[in-house]
Amino acid sequence: MWTRIKHSLTLRIFLMTCGLMIAVCAATYGAIAYLTPLTYTSILQEDLDQKTEALLTALSGREPSACDELLSAFCRETGAALRLSDEYGRILYDTISSEAYLVEGTAERAAITTEESETLEQDAVMQATEAGDATGTAESVIHQITVTDAYISADEAQTFFFRDGTMGHLLVIGGKKAVNQASEAMKKTLPFLALLILGVSLLTSFFYARWITRPIVDISHIAASIAALNFSSRWAQHRTDEIGALGDSLNTLSDNLSDALTELKTANERLQQDMERERDMERQRSAFFSAASHELKTPVTILKGQLSGMLAQIGVYRDRDKYLARALQVTGRMESLIKEILIISRIEAGSFVLKTDTVNLSEMIERQLELDEELLAQKGLHIEKHMASDVTIRGNQDLLTNALDNVLMNAILYSPQGASIRILLDAHTMTIENTGVSIPEEALPQLFTPFYRVEQSRSRQSGGSGLGLYLVRLILELHNASCEIKNSEDGVVFSARFT
Structure with a gap:
């Protein structure tokens, strides 16, 4: 398998693209899963703070006994739990102890938790009263409440004054139910998202790898054909990028190499013909000089015989005048033959x-x-x-x-x-x-x-x-x-x- 991956650019790009897409999708999902609760909680908290400020303003203009309707409307609108108490720690309105949507724990646990919270709050208020802190500021009465996952956080008790001048304490705890539901929904969709991401990554990587490597594979095949001295393969795509320039250069290289090989072949054929012609000329030259030697040998032999006979005054050769004339004729024939041979030699040698x-x-x-x-x-x-x-x-x-x-x-x-x-x-x-x-x-x-x-x-x-x-x-x-x-x-x- 590793050998196949090493020798296949398409397969390597497919695996790299698929792995990168899966990693990016997984990182994106993780970031969403981590940041969504935080962001959603922050948004809910900000909205709750604004509405709480508005509620405090409304409560400041009312009597302690005329706040139930306003507080009930606030709870319905925001889904939050709240507790209103006076400056002596008496609870005027309370929905924290009656929350029935706790995510974890039994009703008994909720009651215990509520009772503990009430005790803590009353003790704090009493301590503040005994200390003469009539104002009961928010900084002096802070409840670190951790009820269950049903609540966003431990909120501070807000201090305000009723219309009659008495001080009140309002504790608002925003519900975390929506945030938990969003997180739970993301957990439930995780398997389906994983399958979807895997399928989309595989399919996209397959087509992307084929698309991105096809011109490179085509160029590789053309180069292999050129290496095999087959110049019929051509780059036919019309592209203006670097791959297109490479394909056009490969076509030019193929044409130039084909022309060079054709010229080399033609030159080689001409060289073979020249060599064969040279061998033929050499054979003809040898035959020519052999024949020329024979042609010259005959008149020379005749001339030698005539001169020898005349010198020895043998038989008919005693008539010197007659055979001197014949010897002159033979010499003329030899001269004519030698002239022809010289002309032919000069022409054939190319020096004429x-x-x-x-x-x-x-x-x-x-x-x-x-x-x-x-x-x-x-x-x-x-x-x-x-x-x-x-x-x-x-x-x-x-x-x-x-x-x-x-x-x-x-x-x-x-x-x-x-x-x-x-x-x-x-x-x-x-x-x-x-x-x-x-x-x-x-x-x-x-x-x-x-x-x-x-x-x-x-x-x-x-x-x-x-x-x-x-x-x-x-x-x-x-x-x-x-x-x-x-x-x-x-x-x-x-x-x-x-x-």
Whole structure:
């Protein structure tokens, strides 16, 4: 049970509230039970004193024998008991000895008590008379009367003078019956009040505890959801107090944490992608240099063999002029390959600084066709041009010329004798189509891979090193352009799209 109380705020508030309400109600009842008789007695005593003063004033204007009616009316009105005696101690009027509403004791006890009181009073009066105290002041005749619980207190005998000049003594004792009845009524209602207080305390504490702790419990559940990385729970109450501010702050915390985790997840995914891309680039770089080494090894081997044969003057190599020319051709191929490798390396390393200017693509294509005019004539190729005039872009003149040269050379080298080369150019697109040939569909995605050639033999009779299209793609990407190669009805189409 104690463990449950420790772990339940609602239960603790319920018990504290219930205990506090019961304690307050009990203290209130105790205070009422204690103060009511005192207050009621004080009120009755004050009222009785006022009426007694009025009675004394009335008695002062009467003869001793004409006071019975006035005294009877006073007793009926106030419910008090009184005794009137003259200056010699003779009782003129007495209701104290006839009180029949004593709370405790028998009639015999009441008679004894009355007789004792009369004796005490007479003795006091006689002593005062013998002492020559004709005035008989209130201070000299004081009766400490304790009859029973039927009386409020021991009152003083009031001294006054009748109309004929004789002195009288009036003793008034207020009834305590009403006070006792009130106290008794409170005692009788105590069990019912206790049950009522307990029931009201339990019920009120239950609803109060639920009401006061519900927002706190809701906030606790939301916090638990956030701790479990579930950000769907929200604080939906509209409050302007501290609890409402706490709920709103929890919503803000949930949103910020959700955004932070989303950003962290996105950054982690990007990091994974970057790492994977880096691994791919490393693999491609390794494959690239492996292929580059192979591509360079072949012409170097040829060149070495030719030079060795010429130095040794063996067989056909005695004709040095012929094989020196061939060696020069091999050296040119090696130089071209090395230049392409260097450009590719600089672009991939990110160290290449692109210097841009306005490039007229229409004029560039015309110039390149003029340079390739002799080769086109040797193969009997027909050029079909549909170009817009003065198509310009921002780019690097040398790199774009290199890319265009590679594309045109591929179209020329891979086209059969007498085929056509169709060139289309508009503001955003350039296409070059060579007819009479096709590429296997499975080979199309690999055409822009370094050192990839459709002819796996890497024969120099029909193509270059396999770096041309890869370099074209890098150059176009550097200019925010895209490219693709696909088969058409008549041949193969290269397309470049500029943004």
